[in-house]
Amino acid sequence: MRYSIITVLIILSVIFMISSCCEGNIEPEAQNGKLSIEFVHYNNGTELIFDSLAYTNEAGNNYLVNEIQYFISDVTLHKPNGSSILLNSWSDIHYIDTDIKETKTHTYRDEVPEGVYNSISFTFGIDEDKNQSLMFVNAPESFMFWPENLGGGYHYMKLNGKWINEIGLQAPFNFHLGIGQIYHSFPDSISGFVQNYFGVNLENEPIIIKNTETTNIKLIMNVENWFSTPHIYDHNYWGGDIMQKQDAMQQAVDNGNDVFNYTIN
Amino acid sequence: MKVYRAISILVIALLLTGCEDKTTPTPHIPTPYIIDIPFGFPTELNIPIDNPLTVEGIELGRYLFYDGRLSGRTHPDSLMSCATCHRQEKSFEAGIDHPKFPGGFPFGISGLHTHHVTLPMINLVWNKTGYGWSGFLYKDNPNENMRNLEDMVRLAVLAKDELDGDTTQIKELFQSIDGYPLLFEKAFGSKEITFQIIEKAIAQFIRTLISSNSKFDKYMRGEEQLTQSELNGFVLFTTEEGADCFHCHGGYGNPLFTTHLYYNNGKDTIFIDPMDRFSISNDPMDHGAYKATSLRNIELQGPYMHDGRYSTLEEVIDFYSHDLKQSPYINPLMHHIINGGIQLTPNEKTDLLNFIRTLRDDEFLTNNEFSKPLKFPDE
Numbered sequence: 001m002r003y004s005i006i007t008v009l010i011i012l013s014v015i016f017m018i019s020s021c022c023e024g025n026i027e028p029e030a031q032n033g034k035l036s037i038e039f040v041h042y043n044n045g046t047e048l049i050f051d052s053l054a055y056t057n058e059a060g061n062n063y064l065v066n067e068i069q070y071f072i073s074d075v076t077l078h079k080p081n082g083s084s085i086l087l088n089s090w091s092d093i094h095y096i097d098t099d100i101k102e103t104k105t106h107t108y109r110d111e112v113p114e115g116v117y118n119s120i121s122f123t124f125g126i127d128e129d130k131n132q133s134l135m136f137v138n139a140p141e142s143f144m145f146w147p148e149n150l151g152g153g154y155h156y157m158k159l160n161g162k163w164i165n166e167i168g169l170q171a172p173f174n175f176h177l178g179i180g181q182i183y184h185s186f187p188d189s190i191s192g193f194v195q196n197y198f199g200v201n202l203e204n205e206p207i208i209i210k211n212t213e214t215t216n217i218k219l220i221m222n223v224e225n226w227f228s229t230p231h232i233y234d235h236n237y238w239g240g241d242i243m244q245k246q247d248a249m250q251q252a253v254d255n256g257n258d259v260f261n262y263t264i265n
Numbered sequence: 266m267k268v269y270r271a272i273s274i275l276v277i278a279l280l281l282t283g284c285e286d287k288t289t290p291t292p293h294i295p296t297p298y299i300i301d302i303p304f305g306f307p308t309e310l311n312i313p314i315d316n317p318l319t320v321e322g323i324e325l326g327r328y329l330f331y332d333g334r335l336s337g338r339t340h341p342d343s344l345m346s347c348a349t350c351h352r353q354e355k356s357f358e359a360g361i362d363h364p365k366f367p368g369g370f371p372f373g374i375s376g377l378h379t380h381h382v383t384l385p386m387i388n389l390v391w392n393k394t395g396y397g398w399s400g401f402l403y404k405d406n407p408n409e410n411m412r413n414l415e416d417m418v419r420l421a422v423l424a425k426d427e428l429d430g431d432t433t434q435i436k437e438l439f440q441s442i443d444g445y446p447l448l449f450e451k452a453f454g455s456k457e458i459t460f461q462i463i464e465k466a467i468a469q470f471i472r473t474l475i476s477s478n479s480k481f482d483k484y485m486r487g488e489e490q491l492t493q494s495e496l497n498g499f500v501l502f503t504t505e506e507g508a509d510c511f512h513c514h515g516g517y518g519n520p521l522f523t524t525h526l527y528y529n530n531g532k533d534t535i536f537i538d539p540m541d542r543f544s545i546s547n548d549p550m551d552h553g554a555y556k557a558t559s560l561r562n563i564e565l566q567g568p569y570m571h572d573g574r575y576s577t578l579e580e581v582i583d584f585y586s587h588d589l590k591q592s593p594y595i596n597p598l599m600h601h602i603i604n605g606g607i608q609l610t611p612n613e614k615t616d617l618l619n620f621i622r623t624l625r626d627d628e629f630l631t632n633n634e635f636s637k638p639l640k641f642p643d644e
Contacts, residue, residue, distance in 0.1 A: 067597075137305060137307050138307045138308060139394075143526075145518020147504060147516060147517070149500050154518070158512075161597055162597055172598070174600050241506070243505045244504065
């Protein structure tokens with residue numbers, strides 16, 4: 001791990017030196033544009049209102065959402081001819097926090113060749129190779145760390161809220177996704193880990209990238225879909241916490257496939 | 266560790282030399298002070314551009330921090346310094362056994378009690394979120410005078426329940442004390458003392474108060490092993506089905522042991538404190554919310570919580586275990602509320618406590634560079 005921090009430092013210093021001391025002799029790259037994503041959060045088709053008990057999921061749980069924090073990585077644009085471009089600079093493992101405005105739009109660092117793309121895909125969370133403990137030492141990403149003994153790395157998502165439980169009390173739920181565990185005997189003996197990150201593939205309007213321009217798209221998380229199709233997710237059944245409940249996280253992963261869609265701004 | 270340190274120095278050297286400007290040096294160039302980033306710690310620091318750390322600035326700041334004349338008074342009975350309430354051996358809190366403040370509830374020079382108990386000064390250079398229990402000092406504050414540690418120095422000096430001083434009187438007093446003007450010149454280039462420079466010097470000193478050598482740090486770096494009980498406690502601390510402290514208080518991936526964020530952790534049902542997080546954020550969910558303090562050195566930092574309601578860590582653990590109070594404002598991360606708490610067994614409580622004790626850093630508590638200077642400049 002130490003080495004990757006060092007590598008980042010070296011790369012940063014090199015970039016710094018190049019950009020600060022050799023100005024003027026780099027020609028702008030031709031035929032490339034940029035992609036910028038605005039991350040928005042909906043519930044039942046309209047913008048999510050936080051801390052409001054206005055929502056009922058498929059299982060009938062009346063609930064509110066307090067905050068959502070998650071990672072999106074490996075964003076890839078695909079052309080109809082099958083070619084694709086992966087935006088995977090280190091800084092392009094992007095963290096979104098509904099309480100931090102700056103995280104809710106991200107202009108990808110990697111350049112995108114000009115052209116018409118007909119779909120976009122990404123990893124929800126962080127894949128196994130990249131999801132290494134201590135790779136984010138700075139806040140707010142560092143606050144997403146996933147405990148070592150539960151598999152390490154980072155939470156893919158924290159979706160925190162409350163629901164009205166069976167006895168009418170406001171019960172908190174921490175709908176947290178990350179590396180799952182297989183227990184030999186709960187909770188002390190873990191015999192294996194499960195990578196729960198998953199790929200999302202979206203096809204809607206064509207995404208047109210133009211030379212030297214930035215194309216803006218809106219990536220929409222439809223929160224209610226975390227709790228339906230194919231599984232009806234019931235907070236009363238799973239309780240307030242799921243980091244150590246692989247069966248619950250598996251439902252979330254399966255449900256996650258239709259949580260996102262996009263529109264062109 | 267060594268390699269890492271060498272590289273960071275190299276990088277900084279490159280940065281400094283990469284684009285040197287060609288101005289001729291002035292006679293008093295203070296020596297830059299570089300913070301080694303400890304293993305696993307954030308690389309981003311809260312150091313304002315207009316107050317870089319220098320060896321001379323820190324030295325001056327340390328004198329001022331400990332000098333009772335910072336109250337602007339010289340009579341032995343009315344001396345008060347930052348260190349009166351922020352004691353090194355208590356991780357720069359007042360401490361429950363404070364000689365002047367019974368139970369660790371401090372009062373200022375005028376006898377007025379502070380609104381909350383003290384906060385520690387530990388690893389504050391990594392706090393980019395906000396200072397104070399409610400985070401009333403923060404980066405984007407529309408009030409430019411309420412943003413950073415520099416401002417905290419002034420606020421503490423002016424506060425009726427703290428030094429109750431007068432900035433003009435204080436700067437004039439220090440101007441007249443032998444030895445100080447020279448230290449100001451060495452650090453900031455002029456013998457003429459301004460209060461703004463006093464703020465800068467003390468803030469610099471506070472930014473060097475770094476703790477990164479507890480037993481747990483050594484465990485993280487692979488230098489020392491934890492006992493079985495400490496390890497059990499660590500697992501409890503970092504599991505949802507266990508004690509679930511890590512979401513707010515950090516762990517291996519966040520060795521500051523705080524998020525510096527504000528939560529209502531379920532102590533009450535009625536919230537009437539006019540200085541909670543709500544008073545700053547105006548977010549209704551922030552009623553009764555306060556900063557989740559770092560648990561480093563926490564065993565020395567009683568009394569606990571913003572109002573000092575618990576005297577021991579045992580009481581705090583009992584509270585989290587079965588005394589949580591339901592309210593609409595309790596933070597969702599306190600999901601154990603439906604059972605009234607985390608319901609630890611006596612053995613688990615011992616394990617959790619033993620783990621929390623591994624966060625004590627004796628080197629920090631006794632480091633000579635942080636302690637009261639042997640002599641003041643005029644002695």
